[in-house]
Amino acid sequence: MIGVTVLTRYVVASSVWVLLLVLVTPVSVPTVLMAQPASTDPQPLSLDDLAALDALLEQDAEDGPTEFDRGAVLDVAGLGLVLAFAVFSFLKKSEPLKMVSLVLSVVYLGFTKASLVSVVDVFGALRWRLPAFQDGPAYYLLIVFTLASTVLWGRLYCGRICAFGALTQLMDRVLPARLRIEPPAWLDRRLVYLKYVVLGVAVLYFLSSGDTLVYRYIEPFWMFTRSGDAVMWALLTTLLLATVFVRNVYCRYLCSVGAGLGLLSNLTVFRIKRWGECDTCKLCEKTCEWGAIDGPKILMSECVRCDDCERLYADEDKCPHWLIEKRAAGQAAKP
Template sequence: MNIRAPLCVLLVCTLAWMWPSTPAANQPERVEAPVPTGPPDGEPTEDQWNFEDEDDAWGFEDDQEDTETWSSLLGDQAWDLALFTGFATLTLISFFRKSVWLKYVTFAAAIGYMGFTKSQLISVVDVNRVLTGNMPVFRYSMAWYLFAGFTVVTTVLWGRLYCGRVCAFGALTQVMDRVVPSRLRFEIPTWLENRAAWIKYGLLAATLAYFLRTDTISAYRYVEPFWMFTLRGTTGMWIGLAALLVATVFVRNLYCRFLCPVGAALGLLSKLTVFRIKRWAECNSCKVCEKACEWGAIRGPEIVMTECVRCDDCERLYHDTSKCPHWLILARAKLRGQRSSPNLPATN
């Protein structure tokens, strides 16, 4: 095969591509010298180096906001933390002392401070927060976390102490129960009371389902009367609250026993209670405490922890040597033993 022609074509194309082109009329191209714009000594200007102001380069601002620190955050919330710590201490002292007058001092503090002053109560909204994980920022809500932690810990340790001591609305209804004459009360039959206690669990489930479905929490004002401590509500809400309080005159602790979704949630948590109320062997047949219980939490020998709010009424009876059959039986047995024992001879 004759390959000379392709080689010649390839050689010509290569030489044409490599050969430098010349300007028109074979005249050298005129190149103008650049006009100097820098300083005479040839040093670069700031614009050439694109220098910025030193503060701007580091992102500093003239008017800087103070950086938040834990000490400043604690300082801002110290008053709330101290006041609630004092209230929690009073609550525990009244609980362990089993003192009636101290319990009512705690009620007054709950209504005045937790209710009208702070308007801060555990709400079904808080239950929804726990279930959905939508918790408030800790560093801005330390008092709330202290309050919620106190509620959970005391419930696990002793039961629904929050309902019986801390809740401002519960404290209000218990004060009403002492003020209203007993002749006005209507005692609900046991069979109806046991069934009505399930209503609050239905309200808890329905409210949480509504929150999850609609992603709105505004409905809580219609299932909880705690808004009353803010003194802000619609006409319909005030009418409903008035009807509830009037009904509470005749059926004591009506809302807390049958309608409160927070009480239902804490009742479920109280199944984990560690330190339960002591029971004597005589409690199997005795009805003294069951008749005295204002919450319907004693059913025969059993104390229903989901309904018990640790009001101390039965515990005071347990230690009353003149009313509790346990102590009366022991006293009679001791007396019989003394009478039946032989007289011992005197010793010199």
């Protein structure tokens, strides 16, 4: 019995040791050979492939710009022609050419393209949210021209390019003069600051709310899209009726874009020449439709370079400067 017991203990002990050895001995894992990916090295193009590629490139070159590109090119070309003609008419100081320029602005920039500088552009600049250049080259051409021309000559955009301003100037040419009411000088000098209030309130409202749709109620430019609600149409009707009696009432007193350009026009390089006789002469001041002349001083923030006073300066039969010179020359010629 003792031998059996010892033998049993030996077998059990041996079994335990075998189990321990099995548990603690690392199992050798056979190495598995994974399928190797096929080579990704590019294969050289054959002569036939190269010929096909050349044919595709030639076809693309023949096709030229896409329809979108053609539209963008036409927009830039059309806008460029209108701007170029406006500058040409301005430099020539011609009243008939100016009228043609105003008509072009209304028809093309207004009712055809509805392309005007807006307070919304000011909002975009404040938040640096501007369209990509490739999406709007004509937009950037108009903005750059407006800023550059203002620095060079003053509010030329307001006087010739803006479609709404051009429309009100044309209205003034066809409406009977007897309907016109001129605000007294003291009132006019105060009303011109109202547009700066409109600009300031609009900017503060935008910065606090992020709402750009406020432009619909402070600008009439949407009229060229012929899309507005009842309130907008009512405001527009009121504004146009007021324009019948007070010339350029929106441009002079309410336009936020005009306010911004008025501030910039203080940097104008090529200003209107003044004669020594302008200190006492009131002829141009009475002629100015924009209230931009105060005695001998031209208010650049209000002047839209309409040419009226400059044509008078050049008129040797009306301007006192030339009349005085003629008289002096005549007296000097006498023996």
